[in-house]
Amino acid sequence: MMSLVPCRTCHGSGHVERPTAIVLRGSRGTVLAGHQCPACHGAGWYVSAAKPAHRPPE
Structure with a gap:
């Protein structure tokens, strides 16, 4: 079973406070995404494959 997991780097926002030098090459040319999260790419x-967290003690 697959599930959506929030990014641990940006906590689901897709952006980080510090600008990073990431250059995206898209259909509109080269775009500098300064505050895009480098871990999840914005x-x-x-x-993620859903894994059982912790087995409860028996």
């Missing part, structure tokens, strides 16, 4: 979320 998405804020990533897809």
